[in-house]
Amino acid sequence: MRYNYRHLIGATTFFLAFNIITPQGTPPSNEQTTTSTPSKIKKNETNRHSELDISSDEIVLNSEGSTTTAVGNVKIEYKGYHLSARDITFNHKNHRIIASGNIKLIEPDKRQIHAEYLDITDDFTNGIIKNLTIKIPADETYLTASSAQIIGQRTIFDKGTYTACSSCSKPNSRPPFWIVKSKRAILNRKTHTIRLEKPYLEIFGNSIFYFPLIEIPDETVVRKTGFLTPLFSSGEKQRFGVGIPYYLVISDNSDATFTFSPHPKKGILGEMELRKYFHSGKHTLHAAYMYNNNVESGEERHQAMLASIAEFEINPIWNLGWHLKKQTSGQLSYNYYSDALSKRININQIYLTGTGEKNSFDMRALHYHIQEPLSKNEKKFPQANIYPLIDYRYVDLQYAKSQQISITGNITAISRAKEKNTINQMKHDSQPWIPNGINRRLSIEADWRKKIIGPLGILFTPIANIRGDLHYLSFNRDLSSDTISNNPNFVASKMLTAGLDIRYPIVAVTQKSRHILEGIAQVYAATDEKYIKTIPNEDSHSLVLNSTSLFTQNRFSGFDRIEGGNRTNLGIRYIGSFNNLFTINGVIGRSIHILGTNSFSIPDSIGIGQNSGLEDKFSDYAAAVRLSLSPKITFSTQTLINPKDWSTRRTDTTIDYTMGSYEANISYTHIPAYPLYAYDARKTIQSRIKFKINDVLSADASLKWNMRAELPSHSIGLAYQNDCATVKIIYKNESPNIHGYKIQARLSLRTIGDFNPIDIDG
Incomplete structure (x- = not known):
C-alpha cells in the first residue's frame, strides 16, 4: 500500500486565492453567484509563476458565512495536479476545505485518488476522507477504505482493502478473486511505514490466511529492515510448511534475509541469504540448517548446507563467477530449500568467460553432485570432477566472408575417485565402461575453408583441417583381455583432413511456382582415427544421422571422438513454392565410406557408433520432407532407411496445426533396439492440444x-x-x-x- 494524501490536499490550495477574485472597490453582498468559464488565476505577486487553472459551472461567494464555493464540474490544474469534484468549498472562518461528489485527483506520477467526501484543515494536518479508492499505476494496484482520518503525520484508514484486480476494487455482486482486508491501516509519514492491523487474505470471498499484524515500508522507502510476506509451501515431500522471512539492511550495498520455516512432518529449517552488491556484480552467501525430527533411511539428524553464488562483469568482454555448494551427507532436505538451491543435481563451478569480435574463451572448473537416493546407473557410474575445462575459438572471416580461418582449442581434465587400486580390474568386453581415475586431454584444431563460384554457378568450397590430441590416462585398457588396469600412460594422436564441398543449384520459375533443386557432393580424405577402444568417450555421446548431420565433416559432438577415414556424402536438396498456396522442402542422401578405418564401425567405451546407420560402408539413406500447406498446417518427417532390406531404422513424423488460439500437434517416433543399453525398440505416439x-x-x-x-x-x-x-x-x-x-x-x-x-x- 503506497500513497500520500499530502498531494491530494495540496492541490486544493487554490482556495487561498479566492480573495483575489472578490470584486474590488465594491463591498461584496452576503452572497454573490458568478457564472464562471475556465480561467487562469495568478496565485500572488510573490510567486507569479505558480498559476491555477480553475473551471466550474459557477462560483458562490458568501461573505456572511465567510465561504467560497465552486459548484458544478469543478476542475483545477495546479503544478501538475488535476483535481475534479462536484463541489469544493473553502471556509475562511475555521480554515477548512470541504470537497464532495466524485472527487478525483490525478497526481504528477499518474496516481489516481477517488473519494466522495473531503473535510480538512487548511494547514493539511487534520481531517477526514470518506469512501476512498486509490489506483497506483506503477503496479496497477488498488487501495480502498470506507474512511480515512488524517492526524498530523499519520493517516488512519478504517477497514482498508488492497488488491491488484481492477474489477475487484469496484463494488460488485461477485466476490473478488483475491483481496487483502484489514481492520485498520496506518500510514505514518514520519517513519515511512504502513501498518496493517489484523489483515487477512480472501480468495473468492473466503478467508485463506490471517495475521495479527503486518508492517511494511511505504513507496518512499526502497529498503527497510522488517518482516516480509510469509511463504507457504506444500507438496509430496514437504507436506505443509510456512516460512517467516526477516529482511535486514546492513549497509547501502549489502543486506540479508533470514527465514525460519517449521515443517510439521519433517523438522525446522533455518535459512540465511546474505547479499553483497559491487559496482561490477553481486555475491550471495546462502546457509541453511535443518533439525530432522523424522529421520529416514540414509538421512542425518542434523542437515546443513552452505553455498556461495557470484557473478561479476569485469568489463564488457570478461565475466567471472562461481556457484559453490557444500552440504552434509545423506542430504534430502533440498526439497525444502529456496529455488536457487532446491535442485537434485548440483553443479559446483567456477568460470571465467570472454567474448570478443573474433575470439571466445571459456574456462571452468566443474564438480557434479547428485542428491540421494541414487539410481542404479548413478551408483555404477560415479559423477566426474572436471578441472579445468577450457574452450577457445578464433574465427576470422576474410574477403567479404568468402574465406574463413578458425582455430579451436580445448583442455579437459576429468577425474573420478578411486577407492582401491583394483577398482578398474574388471572385464569390459560387452558393456559400457567409464573407468575411475584421471583422464586429461589437450586438443587443438585449425580449419580453413573458402567459397569459390565456378562455371554455371557451381559453388566450390575447399576445406583443410588439422587436429592434434594429447591424452594423459591414469589407467590402461588391455584389448587382449578386455580389462582395465591402473597403469598411467600418455596417448598422442593427430588427424589431417582435406575436403571439397560442391553444390550446384538449378532454379526453375513458372507462372505459378518456383523450384530450386540443389545437388550436393562432399569428399573428405582424412587419416584414420586412433585409440577408439582405449580412450574413454566422455563428451561425444550424441550421434544421430539425419538431414541436419548428413552434410557435415565431423558428426561427433565432442572432442573425445573425431570422424576419420575417406568418405563422401551425396544428396539432393529441393525447395518448391506453388502459387503461394503451399511449399515443400526436401532432402535425401547418404554417406559412403571409401578408404581407411570407419570410425562408426568400431565400438568405443559407450558403443556410440552402434545402430547409427553409419557403421557399414554404405550408410543408411537419410531423408526429410516438410510440407507447409499454409501458416496453419505443417507436416514434417525424418527417416533413416536401411538399404539392405529397405526397412526404416528410425522415423520422426510431426503434424502441426495452428488457428488463432488453437494449437494441435501429433508426432510419431520409431527408434530401434539398443542391446548394449538394454533398450528395446520403441514406437511412440505423442500429441498435444492447447486452446483458449x-x-x-x-x-x-x-x-x-x-x-x-x-x-x-x-x-x-x-x-x-x-x-x-x-x-x-x-x-x-x-x-x-x-x-x-x-x-x-x-x-x-x-x-x-x-x-x-x-x-x-x-
Missing part, C-alpha cells in the same frame, strides 16, 4: 503412448489468468499404473507472490 476458451481461461492436454505399453502417459491442464492472478491445475500420469497419477496446483497472486505447488499423488 476465452480471454482468461485456457486448457491443454497431452498424450504419450509407447505402443508396447498398456497405458499411455497423459496429462490434462487448466489455466486461469487475469490481471491479478494465475491459477494452474495439472493432472498427469507418467506411469503404466492407472493409480500412478499426480495432481498439481499452482497459485500466483500478482504483487503478493507465488504459492509453492501442491501435489496430490494417486
